[in-house]
Amino acid sequence: MSSVIGFVLLALLVFTAIRIARLRGLFSATIVAGIYSLLGACWMSFLDQPDVAFTEASVGAGISTVLILVTLSLTTSEEKQPEHAPLLPLVVVIVTGAILVYGTIDLPRLGDPEAPANLHVAPRYIEDSQHEIEVPNLVTAVLASYRGYDTLGETAVILTAGVGVMILLGGARRRRPGTPKTTRGAGP
Amino acid sequence: MKDQVVPRVVAKLLIPYMLLYALYVQWHGDYGPGGGFQAGVIFAAAVILYALIFDLGNAQRAIRPWVVNLLVPLGLLLYIGVGIVTILKGGVFLEYGVLEHDPVHGQHLGILLVELGVGTTVAGVMLTIFYGFGEVVRG
Numbered sequence: 001m002s003s004v005i006g007f008v009l010l011a012l013l014v015f016t017a018i019r020i021a022r023l024r025g026l027f028s029a030t031i032v033a034g035i036y037s038l039l040g041a042c043w044m045s046f047l048d049q050p051d052v053a054f055t056e057a058s059v060g061a062g063i064s065t066v067l068i069l070v071t072l073s074l075t076t077s078e079e080k081q082p083e084h085a086p087l088l089p090l091v092v093v094i095v096t097g098a099i100l101v102y103g104t105i106d107l108p109r110l111g112d113p114e115a116p117a118n119l120h121v122a123p124r125y126i127e128d129s130q131h132e133i134e135v136p137n138l139v140t141a142v143l144a145s146y147r148g149y150d151t152l153g154e155t156a157v158i159l160t161a162g163v164g165v166m167i168l169l170g171g172a173r174r175r176r177p178g179t180p181k182t183t184r185g186a187g188p
Numbered sequence: 189m190k191d192q193v194v195p196r197v198v199a200k201l202l203i204p205y206m207l208l209y210a211l212y213v214q215w216h217g218d219y220g221p222g223g224g225f226q227a228g229v230i231f232a233a234a235v236i237l238y239a240l241i242f243d244l245g246n247a248q249r250a251i252r253p254w255v256v257n258l259l260v261p262l263g264l265l266l267y268i269g270v271g272i273v274t275i276l277k278g279g280v281f282l283e284y285g286v287l288e289h290d291p292v293h294g295q296h297l298g299i300l301l302v303e304l305g306v307g308t309t310v311a312g313v314m315l316t317i318f319y320g321f322g323e324v325v326r327g
Contacts, residue, residue, distance in 0.1 A: 050221035054213075058229040063314055066236055070321040133295040135218045143223065144299040148282040151302070152267055155309050159264050162313030169320040 002046075009043050027077045030068045037061040047110075051139045121146075192241075199241045206234035214307050218296070224303035228310025236318050244322040253319050259312030266305035270298055 016036045023029040037060030044053035108115035125142055135141040143151050210231035217223030239247035271281040278286055284298025285291035 051223070051226075054222050054226045055229075058226055058233060062233045063229055063236070066233075066240070067317065067321065070318070070325060073325050074321075132292070133299070134292045135296070135299065137218055137220060139221070140217050140223050140299060140303070144302050145284060145295055148271075148284075148302065151306065152264075152271070152282070155264050155267055155306050158313050159260055159309055162260055162316050165317045166320055169317075169324055 006043075006046055009039060009046060013039050013043065024079050025077060026072055026079055027069070029079075030065060030072065033068070034061045034065040037065070051137075195241050199237055203234050203238055206230060206237070210234065210311075214303065215300075217303050218299060224306030224308075225310050227303075228307040228312075229314060231307070231311045232314030232318070235315055239318065239322065244319070244326065248319065251315065253316075256312055256315040256319060259308050260316055261309075263305040263307065263309030263312060266308065267302050270301045270305070274298070 013036065016032055016039060020029050020032050020036065023032060037056055040060060041053040041057035044050075044056055108117075112118070125138065125146060129135065129138055129141045129146075133141045133145055135145075210227045213220075213222035213230060214224060214227035217227070235247055235251055238250070270284070270287075274283045274286055275281055282298070282302075284302075285294045287294035287297050
């Protein structure tokens with residue numbers, strides 16, 4: 001039964017991805033991309049990763065859909081016709097995809113306890129976190145305590161991204177009401 | 189979207205629960221799925237839904253842009269501050285065990301504060317970006 005659910009979810013993901021690639025209207029493509037993210041969240045919760053599913057649903061299907069829609073209201077909502085033939089991109093995509101699939105042959109099976117990733121520090125986290133930290137959610141224990149430095153870095157990355165977007169948007173906001181002659185805001 | 193009755197009514201019903209759920213995910217991250225990042229995103233999503241349906245100006249009157257801008261560094265400073273406190277208390281950077289007499293309680297307190305810092309920064313950044321885009325669209 002569970003393999004049927006997994007197969008249906010993956011088939012829907014592939015189907016949605018092909019739809020996104022074929023859509024010319026960027027508005028509908030954004031909505032379908034939101035559906036893709038939601039299916040991705042379903043897939044993650046199917047793999048017993050509720051934390052990742054949570055993030056995918058809120059960020060992928062929620063925030064980024066809204067942000068892309070707002071961006072579309074600033075630009076156009078119709079994709080331009082490509083100037084060159086689609087043959088070269090198709091070849092590049094097929095070759096890259098083939099290399100990636102070739103790479104997965106060496107990967108350990110999903111959930112393999114003998115996989116290198118599960119032999120390094122994971123057993124220690126699983127065995128010791130319940131009396132070292134006593135936090136039932138192991139993901140939180142690893143993220144906030146054992147890997148506290150990494151999470152600090154990630155938070156700094158989010159802050160930097162926000163500041164970067166604000167600098168770009170601030171430049172756009174200052175240029176718009178000003179006369180085209182002034183170049184203030186475009187400089188460093 | 190001001191003239192649309194159904195989205196207005198549904199949003200009015202949903203937004204308080206979304207904010208409450210964000211707080212639940214924030215404080216309950218030790219026990220269930222989620223944590224600071226997800227909580228910050230859900231909180232920002234509730235405000236963004238309000239802004240989409242009841243106009244950006246009203247949302248900015250509810251949560252001022254300067255407050256949102258302040259949240260961005262505040263969260264990261266809280267995170268780093270926890271690390272500095274652990275150094276001052278004789279541990280190494282982000283060693284939460286020294287925060288309280290019982291190392292396990294210290295871990296709990298440290299994780300709670302650090303997750304609050306992450307949530308604050310994430311909510312701040314998401315809202316800052318949305319407010320920024322919204323102001324550019326409005327011109």
